[in-house]
Amino acid sequence: MKIAVLGGDGYCGWATALYLSQKGHAVAIVDNYVRRLWDHELGAQTLTPIRALTDRLRVWQNLTGKTIEMFVGDVSDYDFLFSAFRSFEPEAIVHFAEQRSAPYSMIDRKHAVFTQVNNVVGTLNVLFAMREFLPDCHLVKLGTMGEYGTPNIDIEEGYITVEHNGRRDTVPFPKQPGSFYHLSKVHDSHNIMFTCKIWGIRATDLNQGVVYGTMTDETALDEALINRFDYDDVFGTVLNRFCVQAAIGQPLTVYGKGGQTRGFLDIRDTVRCIEIACHNPAARGECRVYNQFTEQFTVLELAERVREGAAAIGIEAVIAHAPNPRKELETHYYNAKHTKLLELGLSPRLLSDELIDTMLERIRGQRERIDASTLVQNVRWVPEPSARAAESLPA
Amino acid sequence: MKIAVLGGDGYCGWATALYLSQKGHAVAIVDNYVRRLWDHELGAQTLTPIRALTDRLRVWQNLTGKTIEMFVGDVSDYDFLFSAFRSFEPEAIVHFAEQRSAPYSMIDRKHAVFTQVNNVVGTLNVLFAMREFLPDCHLVKLGTMGEYGTPNIDIEEGYITVEHNGRRDTVPFPKQPGSFYHLSKVHDSHNIMFTCKIWGIRATDLNQGVVYGTMTDETALDEALINRFDYDDVFGTVLNRFCVQAAIGQPLTVYGKGGQTRGFLDIRDTVRCIEIACHNPAARGECRVYNQFTEQFTVLELAERVREGAAAIGIEAVIAHAPNPRKELETHYYNAKHTKLLELGLSPRLLSDELIDTMLERIRGQRERIDASTLVQNVRWVPEPSARAAESLPA
Numbered sequence: 001m002k003i004a005v006l007g008g009d010g011y012c013g014w015a016t017a018l019y020l021s022q023k024g025h026a027v028a029i030v031d032n033y034v035r036r037l038w039d040h041e042l043g044a045q046t047l048t049p050i051r052a053l054t055d056r057l058r059v060w061q062n063l064t065g066k067t068i069e070m071f072v073g074d075v076s077d078y079d080f081l082f083s084a085f086r087s088f089e090p091e092a093i094v095h096f097a098e099q100r101s102a103p104y105s106m107i108d109r110k111h112a113v114f115t116q117v118n119n120v121v122g123t124l125n126v127l128f129a130m131r132e133f134l135p136d137c138h139l140v141k142l143g144t145m146g147e148y149g150t151p152n153i154d155i156e157e158g159y160i161t162v163e164h165n166g167r168r169d170t171v172p173f174p175k176q177p178g179s180f181y182h183l184s185k186v187h188d189s190h191n192i193m194f195t196c197k198i199w200g201i202r203a204t205d206l207n208q209g210v211v212y213g214t215m216t217d218e219t220a221l222d223e224a225l226i227n228r229f230d231y232d233d234v235f236g237t238v239l240n241r242f243c244v245q246a247a248i249g250q251p252l253t254v255y256g257k258g259g260q261t262r263g264f265l266d267i268r269d270t271v272r273c274i275e276i277a278c279h280n281p282a283a284r285g286e287c288r289v290y291n292q293f294t295e296q297f298t299v300l301e302l303a304e305r306v307r308e309g310a311a312a313i314g315i316e317a318v319i320a321h322a323p324n325p326r327k328e329l330e331t332h333y334y335n336a337k338h339t340k341l342l343e344l345g346l347s348p349r350l351l352s353d354e355l356i357d358t359m360l361e362r363i364r365g366q367r368e369r370i371d372a373s374t375l376v377q378n379v380r381w382v383p384e385p386s387a388r389a390a391e392s393l394p395a
Numbered sequence: 396m397k398i399a400v401l402g403g404d405g406y407c408g409w410a411t412a413l414y415l416s417q418k419g420h421a422v423a424i425v426d427n428y429v430r431r432l433w434d435h436e437l438g439a440q441t442l443t444p445i446r447a448l449t450d451r452l453r454v455w456q457n458l459t460g461k462t463i464e465m466f467v468g469d470v471s472d473y474d475f476l477f478s479a480f481r482s483f484e485p486e487a488i489v490h491f492a493e494q495r496s497a498p499y500s501m502i503d504r505k506h507a508v509f510t511q512v513n514n515v516v517g518t519l520n521v522l523f524a525m526r527e528f529l530p531d532c533h534l535v536k537l538g539t540m541g542e543y544g545t546p547n548i549d550i551e552e553g554y555i556t557v558e559h560n561g562r563r564d565t566v567p568f569p570k571q572p573g574s575f576y577h578l579s580k581v582h583d584s585h586n587i588m589f590t591c592k593i594w595g596i597r598a599t600d601l602n603q604g605v606v607y608g609t610m611t612d613e614t615a616l617d618e619a620l621i622n623r624f625d626y627d628d629v630f631g632t633v634l635n636r637f638c639v640q641a642a643i644g645q646p647l648t649v650y651g652k653g654g655q656t657r658g659f660l661d662i663r664d665t666v667r668c669i670e671i672a673c674h675n676p677a678a679r680g681e682c683r684v685y686n687q688f689t690e691q692f693t694v695l696e697l698a699e700r701v702r703e704g705a706a707a708i709g710i711e712a713v714i715a716h717a718p719n720p721r722k723e724l725e726t727h728y729y730n731a732k733h734t735k736l737l738e739l740g741l742s743p744r745l746l747s748d749e750l751i752d753t754m755l756e757r758i759r760g761q762r763e764r765i766d767a768s769t770l771v772q773n774v775r776w777v778p779e780p781s782a783r784a785a786e787s788l789p790a
Contacts, residue, residue: 109520112523116582116586117512128504160557162559164549167548172571174555187581333562
């Protein structure tokens with residue numbers, strides 16, 4: 001199958017592109033390298049240094065004999081996207097090409113506006129291009145479990161059947177996202193659902209949980225293929241960050257009570273979920289929603305798992321509660337369904353002590369590269385008065 | 396009360412600004428005249444020619460002794476908005492400053508992207524400015540009944556209490572909008588709800604129905620104060636268009652079966668609803684949603700009302716069914732609640748034969764200005780293949 005991976009130079013996108021290529025699909029990466037730019041902006045670096053995309057792809061070809069095409073440009077630039085699609089003619093489009101950090105979107109007004117415009121316009125461009133000349137192509141769009149928020153009822157996969165005043169209907173599951181980034185994905189979901197209805201677009205909206213790990217069978221083949229590993233306050237995700245803190249002997253910082261429950265998955269399951277979605281396309285006009293995660297944990301449970309894993313290899317880690325930079329419920333009901341990908345054949349790799357230990361060992365091996373200052377959370381959902389005053393100068 | 400009316404040069408905005416000024420509020424209009432530009436773009440004209448805003452405001456001052464301040468600029472330009480708010484320091488912000496036509500948003504990709512970026516960024520700017528230095532100000536934001544779509548259950552005012560698998564929660568009412576414009580309002584609603592939660596913004600989201608009529612007590616005071624009256628295929632609303640068709644002896648064109656049911660209100664009720672919302676501000680952190688309409692009709696019922704009204708003044712109008720340019724259900728359940736504004740004191744002016752007759756007479760008086768060619772609906776929700784081919788050249 002011909003699959004375009006938008007955002008294929010990023011964390012999930014890179015692992016996905018290699019996996020799909022290894023499985024025999026014809027893969028094209030569409031990326032503008034902006035994720036690398038954000039590292040410069042934030043003064044952060046991936047723990048595992050990553051090569052130029054051209055190098056990565058050359059090594060992949062030398063090792064496997066497989067070619068991945070490359071289109072360098074911005075998905076929010078319709079002329080570019082149009083010509084890339086015209087040239088590659090994908091049968092499936094895997095769309096990771098969005099600004100994906102909640103803290104980044106909360107830095108200030110400009111970052112909020114950038115995140116929403118970038119993500120919404122990029123996805124609109126993909127949908128219009130599909131309508132124009134890829135009517136049978138299947139969009140596999142990365143959403144987020146964060147679109148749902150933390151309602152006091154079970155979270156279904158995209159839709160809920162409601163009985164109300166004696167009538168019944170199946171309607172989109174109500175969304176209560178918790179950052180301008182998560183909101184941008186909600187906007188996308190509504191836009192996608194509409195175009196499926198009016199233009200007959202085929203779409204699968206994958207509401208992904210928090211991803212952990214970096215290594216897949218493919219990225220492990222050569223050092224040049226290594227994936228990025230983010231542990232900074234803006235792009236680092238929680239399990240990766242805890243492991244880095246443990247490896248350098250710092251307390252694992254749990255924001256607030258740590259009762260925040262979220263869905264999690266191993267990056268090796270991310271890539272398999274994507275392939276499953278591609279192999280089982282949505283029907284014309286269908287907007288399918290899958291919740292893409294394998295386990296739920298509270299943040300405190302995760303910290304405890306890392307503490308135990310660390311103890312097993314002789315590291316004594318402590319857990320420290322820090323003020324929560326976000327505004328969110330710190331204890332709440334959470335029960336999100338995630339059976340649809342299992343029904344299509346996903347057999348999950350659950351979080352194991354072994355995985356944690358392997359991560360910890362790898363991080364210890366890169367210890368000298370860790371910049372502990374980037375672990376400190378500087379972005380606040382509700383800015384301090386002083387920060388507000390500085391920001392209130394229009395700029 | 397100091398009230399800023401964003402979009403105060405437009406159809407609802409102008410009537411609202413005058414009404415609030417007449418009621419003794421200190422009013423400022425913030426507008427960039429883009430609505431006038433769209434007339435030029437589309438080759439359409441308001442039936443009732445409107446004066447320059449400076450003229451309108453001068454006449455208003457001469458007649459009433461009341462001054463309305465004017466800030467000319469774009470709400471999506473944060474520097475401008477910031478300085479306008481700094482200067483005027485509003486206690487309530489009435490936000491009409493959005494692209495409000497569903498067909499306009501469906502013209503092509505560029506118009507879809509423009510509509511969503513313009514509306515979403517403008518509203519984000521308002522919210523950030525409120526956070527920065529107007530923490531106690533009340534946002535009165537115009538949404539649309541079209542955010543809800545046509546679910547098979549009763550439509551509540553913004554929120555619905557759901558029982559699901561033995562648990563219960565009150566959640567945002569699920570949204571199923573039917574155009575890129577309606578989607579932009581859904582995006583706004585989610586953004587507003589989030590900022591109420593995290594920053595304590597006070598907001599009232601008014602999901603307005605289809606507005607008809609032009610005359611209010613204030614606009615009737617002088618010819619220079621007359622409101623715009625749009626009957627073209629892009630900005631004209633259905634009752635106004637039917638009246639124009641009847642007045643020039645053309646069939647009233649009902650799209651499809653005409654069973655599409657919507658909420659409607661008289662523009663004289665629009666302005667009163669706005670004042671009611673301003674007088675009863677939301678609490679800090681509250682995101683209140685009111686459904687702002689007074690009656691439900693099917694499109695066919697409206698056509699029949701106009702036919703009867705026309706007959707009463709000696710015009711024989713016929714109803715013709717035309718292919719529906721939109722993709723929507725043409726017969727459906729529709730029962731939308733709208734009690735909250737009534738509870739706060741709105742006494743509705745329901746659609747009367749007298750109003751229809753007055754509108755018809757006025758339109759007859761302007762007969763020679765009517766351009767019948769602009770009544771033809773040219774925008775298609777699903778473009779014809781030929782239109783698609785032309786559009787598929789990136790431009």
